[in-house]
Amino acid sequence: MSTNETLFDASELTVSMGPQHPSTHGVLQVKLKLDGERVIDAECVIGYLHRGVEKLGEHQTYGQFVPTLDRMDYIAAVSNCLGFCEAIEKMLGITAPPRAQYIRVLMTELNRITSHLLWLGTHALDIGAMTVFLYAFREREEILKIFENYCGARLTTHMFRIGGTQYELYDGFEDQVRTFIKDFPKKVDEYETLLTQNRIWIGRTRGVGAITAKAAIDIGLTGPALRGSGVNWDIRKAKPYAVYSDFDFDIPTGSMGDTYDRYMVRMEEMRQSARIVSQAVEKIPAGPLMAKLSKIIKPPVGDIYHSIESPKGELGYYIVSDGSTMAYRARVRPPSFVNLQALRQMVAGHMVADVVAIIGTLDIVLGEIDR
Amino acid sequence: MEYAIDYVLIPLIKIGVVFGALSGVIAYLTLLERKVIAFMQVRLGPMRVGPHGLLQPIADGLKLMLKEDIVPARADRWIFTLAPVITLVPAFIVFAVIPFGPTIHIPAIHILGAAIPARDIGLFITDINIGALYVMAISSIGILGIILGGWASNSKYPLLGALRSAAQMVSYEVALGFSIMGVLMMAGTLSLVGIVEAQRDSGYWYVFLQPLGFILFFICGVAETNRAPFDLPEAESELVAGFHTEYSGFRFSLFFLAEYAAMIVISSMAVTLFWGGWLRPFPNVAALAFLGIIPGIGWFALKVLVFLYAYLWFRASWPRYRYDQLMKVGWQILMPLAIANLIVTAILVLVFGGAK
Amino acid sequence: MAEENNNPKDESTAPPKPAAAIPPPPPKPAAPAAPPKPKGPLPEPWTSPLVDALNEKFGAEIVKSYSFIGQNQIVIKKARLVEIMTFLRDINIGQFTYLADETAVHWPKDEEFELVYILYSFERNEYLRIKTRTKEWEAVESVVGVWGTANWLEREAYDMFGVKFAGHPDLRRILLPDDWVGFPLRKDYDLRLQDVEWVRKHLGIDSGQKYYVGEARHESPDYITPTD
Numbered sequence: 001m002s003t004n005e006t007l008f009d010a011s012e013l014t015v016s017m018g019p020q021h022p023s024t025h026g027v028l029q030v031k032l033k034l035d036g037e038r039v040i041d042a043e044c045v046i047g048y049l050h051r052g053v054e055k056l057g058e059h060q061t062y063g064q065f066v067p068t069l070d071r072m073d074y075i076a077a078v079s080n081c082l083g084f085c086e087a088i089e090k091m092l093g094i095t096a097p098p099r100a101q102y103i104r105v106l107m108t109e110l111n112r113i114t115s116h117l118l119w120l121g122t123h124a125l126d127i128g129a130m131t132v133f134l135y136a137f138r139e140r141e142e143i144l145k146i147f148e149n150y151c152g153a154r155l156t157t158h159m160f161r162i163g164g165t166q167y168e169l170y171d172g173f174e175d176q177v178r179t180f181i182k183d184f185p186k187k188v189d190e191y192e193t194l195l196t197q198n199r200i201w202i203g204r205t206r207g208v209g210a211i212t213a214k215a216a217i218d219i220g221l222t223g224p225a226l227r228g229s230g231v232n233w234d235i236r237k238a239k240p241y242a243v244y245s246d247f248d249f250d251i252p253t254g255s256m257g258d259t260y261d262r263y264m265v266r267m268e269e270m271r272q273s274a275r276i277v278s279q280a281v282e283k284i285p286a287g288p289l290m291a292k293l294s295k296i297i298k299p300p301v302g303d304i305y306h307s308i309e310s311p312k313g314e315l316g317y318y319i320v321s322d323g324s325t326m327a328y329r330a331r332v333r334p335p336s337f338v339n340l341q342a343l344r345q346m347v348a349g350h351m352v353a354d355v356v357a358i359i360g361t362l363d364i365v366l367g368e369i370d371r
Numbered sequence: 372m373e374y375a376i377d378y379v380l381i382p383l384i385k386i387g388v389v390f391g392a393l394s395g396v397i398a399y400l401t402l403l404e405r406k407v408i409a410f411m412q413v414r415l416g417p418m419r420v421g422p423h424g425l426l427q428p429i430a431d432g433l434k435l436m437l438k439e440d441i442v443p444a445r446a447d448r449w450i451f452t453l454a455p456v457i458t459l460v461p462a463f464i465v466f467a468v469i470p471f472g473p474t475i476h477i478p479a480i481h482i483l484g485a486a487i488p489a490r491d492i493g494l495f496i497t498d499i500n501i502g503a504l505y506v507m508a509i510s511s512i513g514i515l516g517i518i519l520g521g522w523a524s525n526s527k528y529p530l531l532g533a534l535r536s537a538a539q540m541v542s543y544e545v546a547l548g549f550s551i552m553g554v555l556m557m558a559g560t561l562s563l564v565g566i567v568e569a570q571r572d573s574g575y576w577y578v579f580l581q582p583l584g585f586i587l588f589f590i591c592g593v594a595e596t597n598r599a600p601f602d603l604p605e606a607e608s609e610l611v612a613g614f615h616t617e618y619s620g621f622r623f624s625l626f627f628l629a630e631y632a633a634m635i636v637i638s639s640m641a642v643t644l645f646w647g648g649w650l651r652p653f654p655n656v657a658a659l660a661f662l663g664i665i666p667g668i669g670w671f672a673l674k675v676l677v678f679l680y681a682y683l684w685f686r687a688s689w690p691r692y693r694y695d696q697l698m699k700v701g702w703q704i705l706m707p708l709a710i711a712n713l714i715v716t717a718i719l720v721l722v723f724g725g726a727k
Numbered sequence: 728m729a730e731e732n733n734n735p736k737d738e739s740t741a742p743p744k745p746a747a748a749i750p751p752p753p754p755k756p757a758a759p760a761a762p763p764k765p766k767g768p769l770p771e772p773w774t775s776p777l778v779d780a781l782n783e784k785f786g787a788e789i790v791k792s793y794s795f796i797g798q799n800q801i802v803i804k805k806a807r808l809v810e811i812m813t814f815l816r817d818i819n820i821g822q823f824t825y826l827a828d829e830t831a832v833h834w835p836k837d838e839e840f841e842l843v844y845i846l847y848s849f850e851r852n853e854y855l856r857i858k859t860r861t862k863e864w865e866a867v868e869s870v871v872g873v874w875g876t877a878n879w880l881e882r883e884a885y886d887m888f889g890v891k892f893a894g895h896p897d898l899r900r901i902l903l904p905d906d907w908v909g910f911p912l913r914k915d916y917d918l919r920l921q922d923v924e925w926v927r928k929h930l931g932i933d934s935g936q937k938y939y940v941g942e943a944r945h946e947s948p949d950y951i952t953p954t955d
Contacts, residue, residue: 035792047902052918055911056889059918060805090796093768128599128691134412200600200690215851217824220876231849238852285630300768302795307858318843320832332847333828341879353603353693370902 011334012040017049017355025122025359025365030343032355039355041348042339049370056354057330060299062088063143065330070156077117080110081160086241086337087306087317088162089291091299098163098315099287101243106152106177106280107159108242109273113184115311116270116361120191123263127204132194140179149176162297164290167370169364174281176354181278188270198266205259209346209358212257219345220338223313225362226263226301234308246283259361264362300327312336312363332371338366383716385496387723389466397631398428399571405682411687419550435627438620443525446617451523455618455625458516462510462632468502470495470564472649472668494649494668502563503655506640507548510595513629513659514540520626521614535694536604537598542701543594543601549709550587553716554644557581568647583712585645587705589678592637594632594701599686603694638678639671646674746931770795776854777820785811800856805842808859808868809894815846816873822848823855826874831939835914838863840890866891869898887912890901904929 018029024050027048033041053072057065067366069084070077082104098105117140121133129334144154155286159165195201211221213229226233234251236244252268254261299321307316320329341361346358375450402417402424403482409416417424442451479489498506514537521533554577555561558569570576578585604614620627642648649667665673690701773794778801781789788811790802802812815821824848832841837860844857859869869892870877882891882901889910892898899905910949919936926934 046903047900050902055918076882093796124690128602129689130408131412131687134414138413185808189879194688195690198689200692200827203696204693206688215875218875220826233849239854301769302768303843303856304796305798305854314827316828316845318828318830319948329830329832331828331830333830337879337883341876351693351695 006231015352019045019093019352028340028364028366028369029144030355030359032347034352034354035370037287038352039350042344042355045344046337046340046366046369047078047096049366051371053067053371054330054332059326061325062299062327066160066162067156067158067329068211069332071367072319072334072371073310073312073336073365074155075365076111076115076311077156078107078110078159079315081158082108082242083306083308083310084317085160085162086180087304088297088299090306091302091319091321092162092293092297093305094291095287095290096164098243100160100289100291102132102280102284103165103289104160105156105242105244105247106277106284107147108147109276109280109301110143111157111178112273112311113270113277113283114140114293115267116192116273117143119266119311119360119363123363124195126356126360127193127201128308129201130247132191133188135191135194140202145174146176146180149173149238161290162286163293164297165214166289168289169284174284175275175283177277180280181274181281184274185271188267188274193265194233196267204357205263205361207256208259209352210256210258211342211346213273215256215345216342220340221313221342222335222338223273223311223363224262224269224308225313225339225342227252228262228265230255235314238309241308244276247279249273251278262361296325298323303329307333313339313368334363334368334371336366337369340364340369374488377490381492382496386467386705387497392705393463393466393600393635396635397419397628400631400635400679401431401627402427402685403679407680407683413683424473435624436621438688440621441617441619443617446525446598446639447523450519451489451617454520454523455629456516456528457519458513459632461506461512461516461624462629462636463507463702465509465578465636467496468499468563468565469601469643470498470648471671472658472666476555477713494696498562498564503561503644505550505568506636507544507551508564510633511544513633514544516629517614520618524614524617525619529616532616536614539597539601539604539694539697540563542698543591545707546587546701546705546709547595549706549713550584550591550643552713553581553584556716556720563643563648564643567650570647571650576635576645576650576652578645581645583708583718585622587709587712588645589637589641589681591705592630592641593682593685594697595600595632596637598630598682600635600689600691601697602686603697604689619669634679634682635675638675638682641678642671642674730771733746743938764820768796770800773799777815777818780818780820781811781814784814798854801856805861805867807871809870812857812873814846815857816818821855822850822872825849826870826880829870829877829884829902830881831888831912833888833891833913834860839889842884842890844866861890863889863946866893868893868894871895886910889913 014270015032015034016029017032019027019320029045029048031043031045032039051071053068056068060068066081066084069080075353085096095101117136121136121140124132124136125132138236146161147157148154148171148230149170151157158166211219211225211229213226213231215230216226216229222233230253232251232253235241236249237251238332249272250268252272253267254265274309278333299319301321301323303318303319303320307314313355314333317334318331318333319327322328341360343358347355350358405427406416408426417427420427420430442448470493474491476491477489480487517540518537521530521536522540524530554566557573557577557580558566560569561643566577573580593599597605614626647670649671651665651667651670707721735789742847770793773792774790776875778789778792781792781801785803788804788807790804791847792799806880813824827845827847829842829844832843834841837862839862841858841860846857847853847854848855859867867890869881871881871892871894874916877899878895878897881890881895882898884890885892885895885898886900887910901945903911904925907925909916909920911920921934921936923934923936926932
């Protein structure tokens with residue numbers, strides 16, 4: 001601004017949100033171009049958490065690489081593990097034994113609930129409803145206790161191995177899971193009473209960040225963000241992996257593709273995940289935990305792409321193998337990275353206060369975006 | 372001598388008591404807020420400083436007073452220091468007219484041989500015949516302090532935040548004023564003591580006669596004080612962190628105290644205007660006369676506490692309005708409702724006459 | 728000790744047999760060279776109406792189509808990339824409206840980048856992989872016009888490899904700082920390499936690294952090789 005202009009002469013204001021935020025979401029910088037209160041354009045600056053995971057994949061053996069992947073989407077670490085182990089198992093042509101598959105599905109769905117609870121807490125907190133954050137974390141604490149009892153870690157769990165799972169279920173596992181799942185749908189109803197019919201919540205989320213199904217597919221949105229726009233696509237149903245085809249669950253979709261619909265989709269997904277867990281915990285078969293495979297994992301020469309439905313969207317692994325113990329190229333297709341691209345079109349024309357709501361509704365994890 | 376006692380000594384004592392009590396209440400209101408919100412959020416709140424955190428306000432007060440005194444580089448030093456004072460002082464001096472209890476009779480006191488005759492003392496610092504107008508006018512001055520605070524910080528974002536806060540407060544002032552007019556018409560007087568006595572004489576708290584007026588008053592009151600769900604201008608997840616961004620230490624504590632004092636003002640006004648001030652519940656029902664054991668001042672305190680609890684409850688439960696929605700609610704919903712309430716009340720008063 | 732570990736099957740250091748007590752067994756005839764066992768799945772040729780349609784329209788550009796572990800892939804030449812992609816997106820036996828991933832693989836021996844596009848069709852619930860190769864110094868057409876997803880995916884490929892995308896609206900670094908020099912995922916960029924100038928300028932420290940661009944030091948002395 002020149003010295004003769006005052007603050008009120010400038011028609012456009014460029015404001016930088018972040019990279020340090022009072023609200024969570026990690027180190028993301030959003031450069032907003034404002035016209036008064038309205039956002040004209042938004043540019044995301046990412047890379048503050050880039051750790052070179054894909055480069056590490058080329059220098060670590062497949063077994064060593066699995067815990068590195070936990071650190072990507074640290075909130076849904078179990079899904080990262082599952083996707084990669086399945087990709088390598090596909091290349092090796094082996095399947096994990098049924099017991100391991102059931103444990104995998106059970107843990108992955110519990111992790112989906114954890115991830116959505118964290119999303120709910122932080123999203124509500126950004127919009128001002130502080131209490132939901134604490135209620136969601138109360139439930140999340142129960143699941144993290146289960147994780148800790150099972151594998152020793154709460155967040156970056158490294159639960160599965162290539163070929164199955166390593167740890168046997170501990171005594172009292174089924175009871176602990178059953179106790180949790182019995183009460184969980186009521187807890188989701190409790191969160192809903194605080195938010196779903198609240199006129200302030202509706203005012204802050206209806207019509208905010210709407211995106212049509214066509215635009216969503218074009219920009220590559222996946223996961224609950226895509227389902228909120230009405231596209232009924234979930235990899236667990238479209239291309240079932242692990243033993244998802246054995247379970248009975250529905251895929252919720254929205255209609256208008258705005259923040260409110262995405263919120264309803266995720267709430268319903270939590271209930272459906274609880275449904276899967278309650279079925280899984282009854283059906284775990286007896287048997288071995290690991291498939292027979294050599295200690296040294298050397299997949300055949302070639303490449304594979306395997307994707308799973310992580311809580312954030314389609315998490316894909318593209319592995320190129322040159323026959324050695326380390327991958328030639330270990331590419332991770334991060335759902336949050338592609339979802340964040342949609343931010344630009346979603347915030348255009350909205351107010352500054354909506355930007356935080358839209359970032360929250362996309363449910364991004366910077367660890368996954370930056371890898 | 373009588374003059375000195377009646378017009379100098381007793382008011383000074385009253386001012387001292389009110390000021391002291393108010394400061395204590397404000398300090399412990401901060402603790403109450405943290406505790407109540409914590410309990411609603413399934414946690415305990417401050418527990419370490421003193422038993423169950425009871426000494427927390429003292430710790431907080433000391434901390435704020437002893438912090439480094441930072442003034443932004445090119446800020447206007449005088450106004451920077453003056454702004455929080457301008458916000459705080461009106462919030463305190465409003466309490467000069469609020470009646471805390473009925474008139475009590477002090478018997479004669481004999482000290483050192485001299486006798487101080489018995490007298491009746493009203494439990495208020497003063498009762499001016501334009502009490503309600505005084506409250507509305509003085510609380511508007513506080514808005515000036517906010518604007519000056521944002522201006523004096525010499526920084527884009529606090530200024531914008533201050534202007535937004537001020538615009539919000541001014542908008543809701545209008546609706547606030549309209550909402551109490553029904554009460555004023557029914558009581559026939561602006562004096563706050565007169566309003567409470569009118570409620571006693573009519574036998575009903577005005578909240579039963581003016582329910583809409585009360586609801587509007589309280590909603591506008593919450594918006595006036597920049598509290599949830601109308602606290603966007605000072606929300607943490609906003610770019611503009613509000614007018615008090617650049618303030619730290621003692622000056623910040625003054626803004627902070629002013630906010631809580633304003634909360635108590637609105638609660639006290641709501642109690643006085645609508646909920647019978649120091650009257651017991653159902654003053655017209657003789658069967659409940661046993662409730663008279665609790666003195667008027669006790670009822671007043673209890674009712675104010677209920678409203679303060681409501682303030683905290685709102686903060687814990689609801690998300691916050693976006694700024695444009697906030698202004699829309701104020702101008703497009705609350706003000707027409709307040710005017711409608713005024714017209715209906717005016718017609719009813721005219722038709723039925725009297726203090727009903 | 729170390730020698731034995733390195734050469735477990737080498738019996739040249741075994742002590743010589745004692746002489747003459749037992750007549751040595753007759754030398755075994757040399758075993759006929761057994762056909763090498765296939766080490767796992769192999770690519771199989773893949774035909775489909777889609778491949779036929781592609782061959783018909785873009786015959787020269789379609790190099791081969793095959794299927795590996797059940798995943799269909801088509802290798803094409805980069806010449807008419809955008810046309811082929813648009814064709815795949817729009818034709819009714821394709822309908823690949825969704826670009827799942829776009830990435831690059833570095834083949835330093837051929838001095839080429841292999842660009843991999845993973846497409847998905849909602850209507851037909853089918854994945855397809857398109858691969859094409861480009862020399863390191865040559866640009867390849869950007870598919871941003873076909874799928875908006877490609878915007879950031881191509882920026883990342885540029886950031887990590889240095890692949891030039893012609894026609895990209897905003898081709899600049901995305902994960903690394905804008906003034907970083909070097910493309911980390913290339914095979915000649917060491918794992919622990921840093922842009923020393925950048926570090927000195929922005930962080931004010933001397934990184935003290937020992938590796939430089941162009942020297943892939945996979946077996947550097949202080950790099951801990953995982954034991955097999």
